[in-house]
Amino acid sequence: MLINVAAIRRAENGTGTFDLQKDFSQVSTRLEGVVFVAPVHVKIQVDNSGDSLLVRGQIKSELDVQCDRCLTAFRYPVHIDYEDEWIYAPQATEEQSETALIFDKDDIDLTERIYEQIILEFPMRFICSPQCKGLCSSCGENLNQKSCDCVQDDIDPRLAALAKWPRED
Ligand SMILES: [Zn+2]
Ligand SMILES: [Zn+2]
Structure with a gap:
């Protein structure tokens, strides 16, 4: 998931949209029995705010999971509202480097960052239905x-x- 933000970063009020897709079927979710069964689809808008790039968009995919109560396998849709701040390394403060994505080249590989967002949004338990x-x-x-x-x-x-x-x- 490689994008280039050179034009957005250099232009005052620079902006751009990206529509990315990547096969995650071989990517481990670190959870037993939880696997990606659809590509991860990312749609984002990137805006240059002057100090950083503000990113807003959506992450979509689908997982095969097992219900924690009845052990039945079911499809779990991933649908995350993604907001992020990307900061060019020379401009980043120490505080920002703890939360923002710091980039040092205009080519940014988002794969790791998107993966983290998905894992962070996992529920404590996958339950097939609230009535299970x-x-x-x-x-x-x-x-x-x-x-x-x-x-x-x-x-x-x-x-x-x-x-x-x-x-x-
Ligand atoms: Zn019984
Ligand atoms: Zn269940």
């Missing part, structure tokens, strides 16, 4: 598809521990 009932903890049945006759212990294990405490009343 998960698997029965006794028989393993997928409760989205069938119910089972197991007696469900509804008590949260943490509360169950509290319930055992002697009460003083």
Whole structure:
């Protein structure tokens, strides 16, 4: 994902748009069972603000993931509003270098930066639907598809521990 920002950087109020696509199917997500199944598509507008380049746009892709509750595989759409600040190295302050993308050549490879954005937006858990009932903890049945006759212990294990405490009343 290589772009050249020479014209935008040199012109006062320089601006440009980029439409990029890259195959990420061989790129690890660092999470077991989570893989890219669509190319990563990036559409951005880059504006020269004088001190830096302000970047706004969208990142789209699709992942194959496994539901954390029912273990069913499902497609998880990646749709991220991407905002960033890119700063030419000689102009960057130390503070900026912690958050902004610092570039020292007008050719910028965005692959790493875009990858980071996607990974940062991962949820704590992938859940196939907010209504997902998960698997029965006794028989393993997928409760989205069938119910089972197991007696469900509804008590949260943490509360169950509290319930055992002697009460003083
Ligand atoms: Zn599920
Ligand atoms: Zn069951």
